[in-house]
Amino acid sequence: MSGPVLCLVEVDDGEIAGPSQRALAVARSLASGPARADPERADPASAGLPADGGLTAVVFATLGGPADRAAADLAGQGVTELCVVASGELTCYAPVAWARAIEQLIAARSAAAVVAAATDRGAEVLAHLGALTGLPVAANCVAATATSDQNWRLLRHRWAGSLLEDAILAAPVALLTVAADAVAADAVADDGAVPEPASASPDASGQVVAPVSGGAMIPAADMPVTTFAPALQAADLRVRATQSAGQGGGMSLATARVVVGGGRGVGGPDGFAALEELAGLLGGVVGVSRVVTSQGWRPHRQQVGQTGTKISPELYLACGISGAIQHMAGCQSAKHIVAVNTDPDAPIMSRAEYAVIGDLNEVIPALVAAIRAAGGQE
Amino acid sequence: MDILVLVKRVPMVGGKMVLTADGQDVDTRLSGFTVSPHEECAVEEAVQVTERLGGTVTVLTLGPPEAADQLRDMLALGAHRGVLLETDGREWGPIATAAAIAAAIGELGPAAFPLILAGNEAADTGGYQVGIRLAHALGRPCVTGIKRLEVAGDLLRAWRDYGGGQEEFELALPAVVGVKEGINLPRYPSLPGRLRAKRAQIEVRKPAWQADGLRKIALRVPAGSAQRARVLGHGAGAVPELIRVLGDIGVLAPAGRAEADGTVA
Ligand SMILES: Cc1cc2nc3c(=O)[nH]c(=O)nc-3n(C[C@H](O)[C@H](O)[C@H](O)COP(=O)(O)OP(=O)(O)OC[C@H]3O[C@@H](n4cnc5c(N)ncnc54)[C@H](O)[C@@H]3O)c2cc1C
Numbered sequence: 227m228s229g230p231v232l233c234l235v236e237v238d239d240g241e242i243a244g245p246s247q248r249a250l251a252v253a254r255s256l257a258s259g260p261a262r263a264d265p266e267r268a269d270p271a272s273a274g275l276p277a278d279g280g281l282t283a284v285v286f287a288t289l290g291g292p293a294d295r296a297a298a299d300l301a302g303q304g305v306t307e308l309c310v311v312a313s314g315e316l317t318c319y320a321p322v323a324w325a326r327a328i329e330q331l332i333a334a335r336s337a338a339a340v341v342a343a344a345t346d347r348g349a350e351v352l353a354h355l356g357a358l359t360g361l362p363v364a365a366n367c368v369a370a371t372a373t374s375d376q377n378w379r380l381l382r383h384r385w386a387g388s389l390l391e392d393a394i395l396a397a398p399v400a401l402l403t404v405a406a407d408a409v410a411a412d413a414v415a416d417d418g419a420v421p422e423p424a425s426a427s428p429d430a431s432g433q434v435v436a437p438v439s440g441g442a443m444i445p446a447a448d449m450p451v452t453t454f455a456p457a458l459q460a461a462d463l464r465v466r467a468t469q470s471a472g473q474g475g476g477m478s479l480a481t482a483r484v485v486v487g488g489g490r491g492v493g494g495p496d497g498f499a500a501l502e503e504l505a506g507l508l509g510g511v512v513g514v515s516r517v518v519t520s521q522g523w524r525p526h527r528q529q530v531g532q533t534g535t536k537i538s539p540e541l542y543l544a545c546g547i548s549g550a551i552q553h554m555a556g557c558q559s560a561k562h563i564v565a566v567n568t569d570p571d572a573p574i575m576s577r578a579e580y581a582v583i584g585d586l587n588e589v590i591p592a593l594v595a596a597i598r599a600a601g602g603q604e
Numbered sequence: 605m606d607i608l609v610l611v612k613r614v615p616m617v618g619g620k621m622v623l624t625a626d627g628q629d630v631d632t633r634l635s636g637f638t639v640s641p642h643e644e645c646a647v648e649e650a651v652q653v654t655e656r657l658g659g660t661v662t663v664l665t666l667g668p669p670e671a672a673d674q675l676r677d678m679l680a681l682g683a684h685r686g687v688l689l690e691t692d693g694r695e696w697g698p699i700a701t702a703a704a705i706a707a708a709i710g711e712l713g714p715a716a717f718p719l720i721l722a723g724n725e726a727a728d729t730g731g732y733q734v735g736i737r738l739a740h741a742l743g744r745p746c747v748t749g750i751k752r753l754e755v756a757g758d759l760l761r762a763w764r765d766y767g768g769g770q771e772e773f774e775l776a777l778p779a780v781v782g783v784k785e786g787i788n789l790p791r792y793p794s795l796p797g798r799l800r801a802k803r804a805q806i807e808v809r810k811p812a813w814q815a816d817g818l819r820k821i822a823l824r825v826p827a828g829s830a831q832r833a834r835v836l837g838h839g840a841g842a843v844p845e846l847i848r849v850l851g852d853i854g855v856l857a858p859a860g861r862a863e864a865d866g867t868v869a
Binding site for chain 1 (some may be wrong): 617618619620621630640641642697698699725727728729730731732733736737739740741745746747748749764765766767768769770771772773774775776784785786789790816817818819820821822823824825826831832833834835836837838839840842843844846847849850853854855856857
């Protein structure tokens, strides 16, 4: 591969969105050539080919362009070009138009690969790009290496990360999405300097870890900012977001520092009062299992898991939850998991760090009382 | 309105992922099979639309002969017609799958389905593209990740989550929409529904397998899923130890503040 790796970067409030950071880590590893020696995985005969085309961050200027802050951050992520896609017609998100623009950018730059985060937008745009170009798309990757001109060795998630797949992608241009909830890529040095481009290598659990420290310093000013004006047809703009509205208010399950989980073991809608109370005391929110939402005990927006919300709290206190893989797929990024369950052999016992064996209807009220008592003493 | 819904048969894995000895597949000897919750919701949504506007719901799957079971499950939820694109059990990639579905729709009469719903992504392979590739093959607009939709005449309005809020799309029918769980609360199959599903005739077609650009080498279960939790104790007696752990983790502070504020009575 010779051309640059293009990475679609989503900017959120002037900053690089978390999932895009992970996409950048994988894109950087592709752009910087041979994957870190990984005796377990890499076939020595097919170690990655070095690329020389650099890493181009592609940002769509629907909201007046990326903030300077994001540009500086991108320079600190090993990005060698920031390409701002702008056109009078592109005033809001339009999936086919975004894909069309990237298709034209692939041709203009002779790009070797396109990488995007597997967010709603990233996954959607890359699927459209795959359809427009007839190229395959590998979704939810956690690592990628070029093994020859048209071959890519990939590690990707299946079952939302409950399973890993080693795969080979045969394509003149690799189209990849990167698992949006894989563990955060390490931030680059505070001074904005770029360390030597490092490869994103998944650890044994299949999470992306991007070692980026030490190495060559490239000042942010060296990253050229270019603009690209795609040629769009009316049909490309047929589907677009006509309105985006934040709801605001309330703590988000996805970002809460503490999540108190409730499953079938809670027994019914009334049982959640104690969990809500505990969540309030811990400055957190309640999350639930699919059994709870499909029974109609709680709304789906509180569901944690593969088809619900992915959480990344400091503490996940899972009460009356068995620990089905599809539920656990939603809390892979939780720092600490504590289970409260009557069954010492429940599957969650092999995923949690700590466990209390017992009836949550007894344990949770006692815990609430103890926290209140301790608080009262302060 | 006649609506087509795409579903996929996947193993119903519970607490533990177990692979076959060759690492090529999930061991399904002890598991049942199901469709993704996204797809169940897509069927429910289609049934609700036809309950309001009239018309029929056809469910289609590409899979092994046994996938007829999942079509029957969906018929029991209120779908009217089941179509099986029968495979020999080999895994199909998204390009070939979308092409086979597009060809089948061509034969079923493309005009017959102004609305095609798909689950947002398959539960197992998570490729996120069959619906979109199908939309391109049929020359239709498409939107995915949808948590709410409204059909009014030839227009479809659809909403999905974005940045703590929602974004809205307007599509002219015919269209393809990828649906997510949470768009509705699927009903339980009724007894008459189940009986009807059992007797229903499934239409079978046999498309030819084609290689995709993405080839599986092997599957593996991520490491770190076999630790053992440290048991802090039993019942309410474990609370002091639990409090100590929560303190170590550093999550007890907000409670103290809330108490001090008097916001928690
Ligand atoms: C494709 C697919 C996607 C899915 N997506 C999701 C998802 O996003 N999120 C999700 O949660 N599930 C999902 N599921 C469903 C998942 O497989 C499980 O069915 C579900 O997570 C089980 O919920 P549960 O743990 O509450 O119930 P159960 O599995 O029934 O477990 C209940 C637990 O509570 C314990 N218990 C009972 N009474 C008490 C008590 N009084 N005190 C303490 N403990 C008690 C029991 O010992 C048991 O361990 C999905 C399934 C599929 C096939």
